[in-house]
Amino acid sequence: ISRQIQFDFDGGYRMDVSGPMMMLVQKLTSVAFNYKDGNIHKDRRRTDYQRDYAVEELPSILEYFGYTFYCQSVLCGPSSFYRDYRRFIDGSLFIRVDRAGNRVYEFPPVAKAVVPKLTTVLVCIVVSLTVRPMYPISRNIDDDFIRDNNLFVRAMYSNFSLMLSRMRYYVAWVLGDAVGNMAGLGFNGYNMRTKKPKWDLVESVNFFNVEFSTSYKSLVDCWNIQTAVWLRRVCYERVPFSPVMMTYMLSAAWHGFFPGYYVCVVGAALLTVAGRLIHRNVRPYFIKSTRVHRCYDVVTWFVQITCLNNIVMPFELLSWNHSIKFLSVNYYFAHINVSIAIVAVSAWSWVYPPPKTSRSHRTGALTGEGGDHHTPAVHGHTPEVQQHPNNNFDLVTHSHEDGDTNDRFGR
Numbered sequence: 001i002s003r004q005i006q007f008d009f010d011g012g013y014r015m016d017v018s019g020p021m022m023m024l025v026q027k028l029t030s031v032a033f034n035y036k037d038g039n040i041h042k043d044r045r046r047t048d049y050q051r052d053y054a055v056e057e058l059p060s061i062l063e064y065f066g067y068t069f070y071c072q073s074v075l076c077g078p079s080s081f082y083r084d085y086r087r088f089i090d091g092s093l094f095i096r097v098d099r100a101g102n103r104v105y106e107f108p109p110v111a112k113a114v115v116p117k118l119t120t121v122l123v124c125i126v127v128s129l130t131v132r133p134m135y136p137i138s139r140n141i142d143d144d145f146i147r148d149n150n151l152f153v154r155a156m157y158s159n160f161s162l163m164l165s166r167m168r169y170y171v172a173w174v175l176g177d178a179v180g181n182m183a184g185l186g187f188n189g190y191n192m193r194t195k196k197p198k199w200d201l202v203e204s205v206n207f208f209n210v211e212f213s214t215s216y217k218s219l220v221d222c223w224n225i226q227t228a229v230w231l232r233r234v235c236y237e238r239v240p241f242s243p244v245m246m247t248y249m250l251s252a253a254w255h256g257f258f259p260g261y262y263v264c265v266v267g268a269a270l271l272t273v274a275g276r277l278i279h280r281n282v283r284p285y286f287i288k289s290t291r292v293h294r295c296y297d298v299v300t301w302f303v304q305i306t307c308l309n310n311i312v313m314p315f316e317l318l319s320w321n322h323s324i325k326f327l328s329v330n331y332y333f334a335h336i337n338v339s340i341a342i343v344a345v346s347a348w349s350w351v352y353p354p355p356k357t358s359r360s361h362r363t364g365a366l367t368g369e370g371g372d373h374h375t376p377a378v379h380g381h382t383p384e385v386q387q388h389p390n391n392n393f394d395l396v397t398h399s400h401e402d403g404d405t406n407d408r409f410g411r
Contacts, residue, residue: 018256019076025254026079026230027068031055033234034082049233053083072180076172078202078226080185081233088185096190108190108197110181117178120207124167124174132164137316146329154330155306162309163211165316173204173224202226214297216275216304227251245269260314260323267311267335274338274345275304281349284356310334 037046038054046054059067059082067085068074080088087093091105098104139145140158149157180186181199188201209222221228236247248269252261278300286296311334314323327335 020074022254023073023075023077023079024068026227027082029234030079030230031059031067031082033238047237049237053081055082072183072185073176073202076176078173078176078180078204079230080202080226084201093187094184107184108187110184110199113181113186113197113199114178117174117181121171121175121178124170127164128167128171132167135161135164137161137165140313141317141322141326141329151330151333155310155333158313159306159309162313162316166210170205170207177202177204211305212301214301214304215279216271216308217279219304219308244272258318259320260316260318263314263320263323263327264312267338270335270338270342271308271311274341277342277345277349281345281354284354307334307338
């Protein structure tokens with residue numbers, strides 16, 4: 001409530017208690033649902049996640065507060081599930097089975113995982129301190145800037161200013177991930193092909209895939225990854241109706257009560273539907289030729305990131321007046337074009353069903369990640385995605401097709 005009363009937009013961010021509170025909400029709700037899965041729903045049909053992460057006994061007071069306040073994630077994350085935290089604390093996260101079938105404790109080297117992340121943090125800090133102040137978010141709603149520049153220039157400025165604004169998130173999340181890796185948190189087994197340890201268990205963001213993804217689904221999966229997993233596990237897989245919209249509304253409420261969050265939700269839901277329809281019904285026509293495929297990926301990346309930045313700008317502007325002003329002076333171009341795309345592609349697919357594509361064509365040229373087949377490895381497997389027939393989020397099943405081991409569960 002105090003944030004609403006004291007709010008005065010100046011394009012900056014004020015550190016307050018809301019960040020740690022958001023992390024606490026994730027942890028408390030996840031352990032509550034995990035306990036429910038291990039007791040109330042123990043005899044019901046459960047997903048792989050609900051079965052593997054079920055908590056059958058209540059944690060002690062020390063375990064409970066240790067989990068909610070452990071230093072690696074108490075300020076800005078990344079959050080983790082209680083089962084992963086317990087295995088990190090008792091050391092079973094680092095037990096693997098050797099060729100003779102013996103269980104061996106082996107703490108993997110962390111330098112190769114941590115140094116690149118700390119380097120990324122330093123680069124993002126430098127950019128945030130030197131370049132970002134030159135391109136403030138507030139200029140997007142400045143009357144002089146709006147009057148002196150056409151729509152295309154304003155759209156390009158919003159793209160660049162939001163990219164710079166995201167640097168502060170990269171700093172916080174990648175630093176939190178690196179700090180956890182130094183202690184061993186984040187270890188996710190070994191890749192059988194390379195024999196190298198994987199450190200993506202609590203990874204929060206993938207910079208390259210966020211900035212250069214060719215599909216909205218892939219982008220969402222690589223941004224605030226642990227929160228996306230939490231939303232999927234506690235909301236999307238559990239609500240009995242309209243899981244997409246309910247999940248977006250929970251995401252907005254979890255962030256807070258600024259009107260900009262809820263304005264953003266509407267556009268994000270539209271973009272989710274449009275992205276899925278285009279990926280399934282339009283993209284197959286452009287992947288038969290490598291050259292055409294790459295051109296298609298470049299065009300879709302540019303259109304997607306421009307529409308996305310226009311839609312999420314209210315998330316940065318926060319207030320209702322500023323959000324509506326930005327959208328109106330830009331003629332709601334993203335919302336209108338996305339809505340037209342939904343109607344047009346739906347009609348097209350009804351008349352001309354899309355051609356079937358092989359599995360090898362389901363990846364994007366810029367990022368190497370396909371829109372329907374990219375999702376974070378939540379359980380130590382590389383997931384294989386099944387699309388839910390009635391919505392645009394993904395359900396996850398697991399396979400060992402990439403040769404990754406799942407030592408954490410002794411499988």
